[in-house]
Amino acid sequence: xxxxxHRYEQISCRLTVEGFPDVSTGQGSQAIGILTGWSLALAGHxxxxxxxxxxxxxLRVVAPxxxxxxxxxxxxFGDPDSPVAMHPDGPRHRLELRSSQPHTPPLTLHLDxxxxxxxxxxxxxxxxxxxxxxxxxxxxxxxxxRSELRKRVPLGRRIAAPICGMAxxxxxxxxxxxVPTPKPGSFSPAQAKGPSSLVDPGKTxxxxxxxxxxxxxxxxKSGAPGQIGATGLAAPNRAGEAPTPGAQTQSNQGAGTxxxxxxxxx
Amino acid sequence: MPNVSTALSRPTPLPRRGLERLDLMLLCAxxxxxxxxxxxxxxxxxxGYQSLFPNRVELxxxxxxxxxxxxxxxxQLQVEDTDALIRILTAMAERLYPMLxxxxxxxxxxxxxxxxxxxxxxxLQELIEERLNLRRVGVRKLLxxxxxxxxxxxxxxxxxxxxxxGGVERLKASLLDPEP
Numbered sequence: 506x507x508x509x510x511h512r513y514e515q516i517s518c519r520l521t522v523e524g525f526p527d528v529s530t531g532q533g534s535q536a537i538g539i540l541t542g543w544s545l546a547l548a549g550h551x552x553x554x555x556x557x558x559x560x561x562x563x564l565r566v567v568a569p570x571x572x573x574x575x576x577x578x579x580x581x582f583g584d585p586d587s588p589v590a591m592h593p594d595g596p597r598h599r600l601e602l603r604s605s606q607p608h609t610p611p612l613t614l615h616l617d618x619x620x621x622x623x624x625x626x627x628x629x630x631x632x633x634x635x636x637x638x639x640x641x642x643x644x645x646x647x648x649x650x651r652s653e654l655r656k657r658v659p660l661g662r663r664i665a666a667p668i669c670g671m672a673x674x675x676x677x678x679x680x681x682x683x684v685p686t687p688k689p690g691s692f693s694p695a696q697a698k699g700p701s702s703l704v705d706p707g708k709t710x711x712x713x714x715x716x717x718x719x720x721x722x723x724x725x726k727s728g729a730p731g732q733i734g735a736t737g738l739a740a741p742n743r744a745g746e747a748p749t750p751g752a753q754t755q756s757n758q759g760a761g762t763x764x765x766x767x768x769x770x771x
Numbered sequence: 772m773p774n775v776s777t778a779l780s781r782p783t784p785l786p787r788r789g790l791e792r793l794d795l796m797l798l799c800a801x802x803x804x805x806x807x808x809x810x811x812x813x814x815x816x817x818x819g820y821q822s823l824f825p826n827r828v829e830l831x832x833x834x835x836x837x838x839x840x841x842x843x844x845x846x847q848l849q850v851e852d853t854d855a856l857i858r859i860l861t862a863m864a865e866r867l868y869p870m871l872x873x874x875x876x877x878x879x880x881x882x883x884x885x886x887x888x889x890x891x892x893x894x895l896q897e898l899i900e901e902r903l904n905l906r907r908v909g910v911r912k913l914l915x916x917x918x919x920x921x922x923x924x925x926x927x928x929x930x931x932x933x934x935x936x937g938g939v940e941r942l943k944a945s946l947l948d949p950e951p
Contacts, residue, residue, distance in 0.1 A: 516872060574932060575932050575933060575941055575942065575945040576945045577925050596877070597877070617875065617878070618876075618877075619872045619875040619878070620876075621932075622868075622871070622872060622875065622928075622932055623872070625937075626868075626934065626937070628937075629935060629936070629938065630935075630937070633937055645940065646940045646941045646943075646944035646945075648944050648945075648948050649949075650949075654948055654951035655951050657951065658951050
């Protein structure tokens with residue numbers, strides 16, 4: 506059986522895969538179903554070679570890294586025990602390849618944006634090639650989470666709003682604390698007299714009649730018991746002042762002596 | 772927030788920020804290609820979107836859903852329309868890939884690279900001033916001499932990484948990102 510080789514090329518990157526068709530599953534003569542090896546040549550760097558698991562590890566790291574980079578939120582991909590890892594490194598990208606041999610230092614490649622784009626395009630071509638029937642496990646691109654995107658907003662801008670809010674709250678609290686609370690016994694006699702002059706059944710009955718004519722007594726019965734009690738209580742509020750103890754007592758007395766709420770017209 | 776794991780499996784309309792980025796990237800493609808408007812219509816025909824965009828006015832009307840536009844259109848863009856625009860953009864990015872690569876390459880001489888960036892930013896600025904609402908903060912950031920170059924670099928890098936058929940899903944996922 507002839508060994509097949511497919512090549513995917515970009516300006517600074519060349520990816521070659523070799524293998525055989527898996528005849529047992531009925532694959533065509535040009536398809537690669539059994540991967541025997543692959544090599545990646547990056548311009549100006551050492552040529553890399555590996556097996557299927559290394560290719561899958563490369564795909565698992567480079568594709569999500571590119572996905573995050575499009576959203577402007579680059580981060581490290583690849584576990585410490587993974588054969589491949591990718592780190593953002595200033596304006597460049599650091600690709601780390603760890604050997605399975607013990608006591609072998611990892612190989613580090615520094616790629617610029619153009620070289621990374623070339624590598625991503627090569628891997629895209631490989632994944633989309635219908636002649637490769639390897640069932641490579643590649644992660645599907647997904648929208649990022651809000652927490653992942655938060656990092657791209659500078660820290661100062663992120664904390665500015667909560668700090669301003671807390672400062673405004675503190676300032677409002679301090680101002681309200683400085684305003685003196687009015688004492689209960691500090692009313693002047695003029696204030697106390699004012700509302701009492703309003704307790705005039707003849708004058709205060711008019712608004713109640715106009716607002717709820719169905720429930721109140723007829724205009725001719727302005728001195729009806731329930732109405733007098735109600736107007737007597739409402740008078741201080743109409744004047745726009747707080748009911749003073751004296752005025753309230755007087756109006757309550759009026760209500761109590763003439764009629765009570767229980768005697769209101771039904 | 773939409774469920775992240777199923778966001779691409781069911782048709783999800785692009786959020787406001789995604790529409791802004793999509794139109795800005797199309798604008799970048801126009802800045803790179805002097806005949807970009809015509810190329811976009813031609814690409815739409817090549818990809819079989821004549822029923823969606825029978826003429827350039829229809830294409831322009833869909834792009835006007837970008838809230839940063841001077842003459843913006845209200846309402847949400849249909850998923851078929853955004854998918855078609857994404858495919859047109861990735862096809863154009865593939866065609867313009869050599870230029871994108873030149874801009875991004877660190878191997879190029881610095882003076883040449885700076886001239887290329889200055890030319891690109893100048894064209895993009897003209898297009899922005901012609902079509903976008905200059906009172907919007909997002910637009911002012913693009914024209915800012917300090918923040919603008921960084922944003923332009925991010926747009927070009929996004930275009931390069933989403934070039935070709937392999938970039939369609941990647942770009943779409945990126946446009947569906949929630950608000951940070």
